Amino acid sequence: MIRTHGLVKRYGTHAALDGVDLEVPAGSVYGLAGPNGAGKTTLLGILAGLRKATEGEVTVAAETGEVAVLPDTPRFDPWLTGREVVALALTLGSGTHSVTTREDAERVDEVLEQSGLTDAARRRCGGYSRGMLQRLGIASTLVARPSLILLDEPASALDPQGRREVLDLINTLRGHATVLFSSHILGDVQEVCDTVGILHHGRLLFQGPLSDLLVGRAVPRYELRVRDGADAVAGALSREAWVSSATAAEGGIVHVEVRSLADAERHLMGALAATGASVVSMRPEEVSLERAFLELTS
Numbered sequence: 563m564i565r566t567h568g569l570v571k572r573y574g575t576h577a578a579l580d581g582v583d584l585e586v587p588a589g590s591v592y593g594l595a596g597p598n599g600a601g602k603t604t605l606l607g608i609l610a611g612l613r614k615a616t617e618g619e620v621t622v623a624a625e626t627g628e629v630a631v632l633p634d635t636p637r638f639d640p641w642l643t644g645r646e647v648v649a650l651a652l653t654l655g656s657g658t659h660s661v662t663t664r665e666d667a668e669r670v671d672e673v674l675e676q677s678g679l680t681d682a683a684r685r686r687c688g689g690y691s692r693g694m695l696q697r698l699g700i701a702s703t704l705v706a707r708p709s710l711i712l713l714d715e716p717a718s719a720l721d722p723q724g725r726r727e728v729l730d731l732i733n734t735l736r737g738h739a740t741v742l743f744s745s746h747i748l749g750d751v752q753e754v755c756d757t758v759g760i761l762h763h764g765r766l767l768f769q770g771p772l773s774d775l776l777v778g779r780a781v782p783r784y785e786l787r788v789r790d791g792a793d794a795v796a797g798a799l800s801r802e803a804w805v806s807s808a809t810a811a812e813g814g815i816v817h818v819e820v821r822s823l824a825d826a827e828r829h830l831m832g833a834l835a836a837t838g839a840s841v842v843s844m845r846p847e848e849v850s851l852e853r854a855f856l857e858l859t860s
């Protein structure tokens with residue numbers, strides 16, 4: 563759905579994006595994770611056609627009218643009510659000048675409700691809090707049922723309850739639209755995204771299925787459970803050149819951190835068999851996105 567090749571954006575001499583090859587599969591919920599200043603807003607801005615790339619290619623396989631963009635700090639005319647803002651967004655998307663049909667009016671009410679704004683819908687948005695404005699931005703973004711949705715930090719101004727609601731809302735879009743959202747809150751990305759890109763200092767350090775990152779790619783670790791002799795197993799494994807650490811824990815558990823997943827897949831079974839231990843279970847350990855991120859960026 564989206565592809566960039568060798569994307570570079572320079573502000574003066576500073577490279578905010580430095581050779582980004584992004585690939586967002588159609589129908590995915592793609593999380594662009596990265597700390598402040600990583601280049602997320604710049605990248606989304608280029609994809610949305612709001613900023614110009616310095617170098618590189620950008621392909622977005624969607625008509626302009628099917629793309630909806632939510633900036634990180636959405637702004638609206640303060641004298642409009644929330645409902646008027648969302649209705650306006652729907653009419654802009656449809657090319658008409660006002661919400662005239664019953665279906666359109668119902669659609670406006672539906673997204674206002676999904677965004678938690680029903681009670682405030684008839685108040686002027688100039689009096690909305692930052693969190694409410696973010697909800698209003700989300701409602702306006704979704705109302706015309708776009709096929710590609712670009713969300714820049716959609717939950718950053720919200721309290722935990724609001725964040726939960728936005729994440730649930732994004733989850734409901736799965737299968738109906740392609741969603742690319744940026745966030746520096748890694749827990750949010752881990753919760754709703756199936757595909758993830760880790761952006762750091764303008765470079766994509768990882769991109770692919772979230773499960774690939776959490777199971778093995780960034781921190782290849784295994785959890786073994788042996789019937790007995792966990793200390794001896796940990797000692798034997800830690801002498802292997804491809805093992806960076808092996809430690810025994812309670813209940814016959816041995817945590818094994820390896821230098822590469824490929825080496826572990828090739829040698830772990832043999833090394834374990836050589837210890838003569840009775841192996842109850844063996845599985846790659848899933849790490850949190852936060853840990854994977856720290857490993858990748860340190």
Ligand SMILES: Nc1ncnc2c1ncn2[C@@H]1O[C@H](COP(=O)(O)OP(=O)(O)OP(=O)(O)O)[C@@H](O)[C@H]1O
Pocket residue numbers: 573578596597598599600601602603604605634746
């Ligand atoms: N208009 C601009 N002029 C000059 N430098 C800019 C401009 N916009 C962004 N930058 C710089 O480019 C880098 C990337 O900024 P960007 O806003 O894209 O990052 P971000 O990941 O979205 O950060 P945040 O999470 O804080 O919004 C930063 O170093 C920033 O200072």
